[in-house]
Amino acid sequence: MKKIILITVLAIFAFGAKGADKIPANSKIVSLNGTVSEILAGLGLENNIIGTDVTSNYPESLKSKPKVGHNRNISAEGIIALQPDVVTGLSTEIKPELAAQLKAAGIKLVLFTQDFSADGTRKLIKDVSASFGGAPQAAAMIKKLDTDLAAVNKVSKSAAKPKVLFIYARGAGTMMVSGDNTPLNKIIQLAGGQNAVTGFNDYKPLTAEALVAANPDVILLFSSGMESLGGAAGLLNVQGINQTNAGKNKKFVTMEGELLTGFGPRLGQAVAQLSQKLK
Structure with a gap:
């Protein structure tokens, strides 16, 4: 029963990635996935990021952010110590126990799904933008992605x-x-x-x-x-x-x-x- 409750908690938090709530522009963010961190930086939110997991190394400046561990093995204590407003990452990488601990600490968790394809990348960029803002930057990232892929496809x-x-x-x-x-x-x-x-x-x-x-x-x-x-x-x-x-x-x-x-x-x-x- 306890496991079912924790999984339900995680599912409720993951719902936030669908844009149910817009994250305030001045929110302090901890990102637990390198790709999500890169997108957030591309959306102009790098200064909002106050901590990341160890896979968040691009852009280079993210390496200087406080690290809270590897995204698949993170304890809540390190995150809570940074006092973020929101924690974000991928739903496949966040354990239900961590989700429950963050909820108990009053920290919002916004999770996204990732499909390993060009369409999946476009969707992830749009989904992160829908929650955190930066629509013009998201459109620019997708345009650059499309241009790069088109050049490779010709070859x-x-x-x-x-x-x-x-x-x-x-x-x-x-x-x-x-x-x-x-x-x-x-x-x-x-x-x-x-x-x-x-x-x-x-x-x-x-x-x-x-x-x-x-x-x-x-x-x-x-x-x-x-x-x-x-x-x-x-x-x-x-x-x-x-x-x-x-x-x-x-x-x-x-x-x-x-x-x-x-x-x-x-x-x-x-x-x-x-x-x-x-x-």
Whole structure:
């Protein structure tokens, strides 16, 4: 029963993202998602942001904001200490217990949903603007997104579709590959590639057998992931890598993780950058 009540509380708070209440212009905001933080900054509300989660690193100036932890593992105490008027983020990342604690402290929670697609990005920008204001800035962000994506589409439609394997790495001991229904799968497709592994959702551990069977043309990693392996030489030491087309050709691509997976206002730039690197 307690779990049901907490989930209900979270659902009630998430309703605020539909624009039921307009957030006052002078509100002090804590943002618990990097993409939402980026949109808020783009709407001209960076000065209103008094704290963020650790994924909120763009624009660069957000790095100096007080951090309250990672969006999937945040305690209420750090947020409450900042005395915000409103806390915002994504509904999939906020635990019901945290929602209940914020409510008890009298803090408004406005949550949004995110779909990893171009349309989903446009909708998220509009939804955040509907709650926090900044309609002209939202329109400008969407126009820039559309322009960037249109430029990439002209190139990717005529190009071959390389098989791309994304590896999430935190050292050689922690390596996962992304399957269907992941932001990596979606952005690989937008950039003109095809996911080298399919038939499963989310992520699963990397195995040498599956790696060789997938035989990717390109291996994609976060920049931080490649660093954790010791660079390209360390990646080549992973069993099975040198038996793939990507390994034989040393076709390894790295990108900044939040840009690659954020699906925010810079989505067009991310797709363009990845598309260029896949060539």
